[in-house]
Amino acid sequence: MGKVICAGLGPGDPELMSVKSDRAIRGAKHLAYFRKKGRAGQARTIVKDMLRDDVIEYPMEYPVTTELHFGSDEYRALMIDFYAEWAVKLEAMAQDHEVVVLCEGDPFFYGSFMHLHTRLQGRAEVEVLPAIPGMVGCWNALDTPFTWGDDVMTVLMGTLPEAELTEHMRRADALVIMKTGRNLPAVRRALSTSGRLDSAWLVEKGTMPGQRVAKLADVEDADCPYFAIVLVHGQGRRPEAAE
Structure with a gap:
């Protein structure tokens, strides 16, 4: 068998x-x-x-x-x-x-x-x-630590209702938003409402040929790549800040 x-x-x-x-x-x-x-x-x-x-x-x-x-x-x-x-x-x-x-x-x-x-x-x-997981390759493409200290990392699906996205974004420290694609405009609005848009990054085809990294605020609404993840870094406690 x-x-x-x-x-x-x-x-x-x-x-x-x-x-x-x-x-x-x-x-x-x-x-x-x-x-x-x-x-x-x-x-x-x-x-x-x-x-x-x-x-x-x-x-x-x-x-x-x-x-x-x-x-x-x-x-x-x-x-x-x-x-x-x-x-x-x-x-x-x-x-x-x-x-x-x-x-x-x-x-x-x-x-x-x-x-x-x-x-x-x-x-x-x-x-x-x-x-x-794909998100790990994407946040490494940004060459910046993604979570610090006691940061809470939240993984969201872009398919969630916009109000739910906003609520989760307000509570979380580090954010991963998957299944963006055509949901990207709603994801952007939720990030803006929650005050996280300026810290958000879009990583398309992370670690693959054609990889693209961009500030989400600079990406057009109509630019909705399928293989893309939106990331917001945590800003938790760090050893140097505690000294």
């Missing part, structure tokens, strides 16, 4: 991948990965120079991404069917051989593979290889 191995890819630079994930990917005969229809897929792009010549690929194409609101009943039904279908396929493949599934960042930190992991329990052997 084989098994399903989910290899966390880390923040995007293949050299920041774990040795264990690197080894699993280079040895994989059967490779599955998520992607939007018509696209190569970010995960597949990261590993493009690592694959063996005889690898068999299984693109798991989302039925919908931004075409429907993520909270709609139609979106939910389509995604439930999508994950159920691929759980069945991976279960069947794992009866005969190992299949490696790619996941950007860390699989258990908002990764799509989580939805397959829960469905495969008791149906196939599953191993998850942890990785550096």
